Amino acid sequence: MAIELTLNGEAISLEADPDMPLLWAIRDLAGLTGTKYGCGKALCGACNVHMDGQVVRSCVLPVSAAAGRQVTTIEGLTEDGDHPVQVAWRKLNVAQCGYCQSGQIMSAVALLERVPQPSDADIDAAMSGNICRCGTYTRIRKAIHEAAEDLS
Ligand code: FES
Numbered sequence: 001m002a003i004e005l006t007l008n009g010e011a012i013s014l015e016a017d018p019d020m021p022l023l024w025a026i027r028d029l030a031g032l033t034g035t036k037y038g039c040g041k042a043l044c045g046a047c048n049v050h051m052d053g054q055v056v057r058s059c060v061l062p063v064s065a066a067a068g069r070q071v072t073t074i075e076g077l078t079e080d081g082d083h084p085v086q087v088a089w090r091k092l093n094v095a096q097c098g099y100c101q102s103g104q105i106m107s108a109v110a111l112l113e114r115v116p117q118p119s120d121a122d123i124d125a126a127m128s129g130n131i132c133r134c135g136t137y138t139r140i141r142k143a144i145h146e147a148a149e150d151l152s
């Protein structure tokens with residue numbers, strides 16, 4: 001069936017089984033591969049995207065749930081990859097292997113939209129659903145504070 005949604009600001013129609021995970025639709029049908037597949041069970045956060053401004057796990061959300069909604073992926077944060085969170089990430093060399101980082105950044109952006117000057121506790125709570133096998137958590141926390149300063 002045709003599923004109409006707005007993806008990174010653009011109205012699109014995807015021909016998909018309504019039960020297809022949104023992650024599959026984003027990667028395989030829309031061709032946006034910045035969002036990653038980690039666990040497929042809503043446990044790691046690698047697949048995080050925003051739907052109507054909220055963080056969702058696209059690996060377990062059926063694409064039909066995105067009908068009529070605004071979905072934003074890492075590619076849609078800015079045209080040039082220069083969102084203050086992305087700038088801070090690069091400045092502090094947050095990424096190691098990088099696999100989890102798209103999901104981390106999507107969670108961080110949502111946090112800063114909700115809490116512009118988060119405490120360490122706010123950051124730990126908001127980011128607790130994002131697993132990093134490389135253990136970049138300390139740099140993630142620093143980069144979120146850096147981006148918060150930049151945004152203030
Ligand atoms: S791939 Fe979706 S939470 Fe791990």
Ligand code: FES
Binds near residue numbers: 095100133135
């Ligand atoms: S940077 Fe490697 S899993 Fe997070």
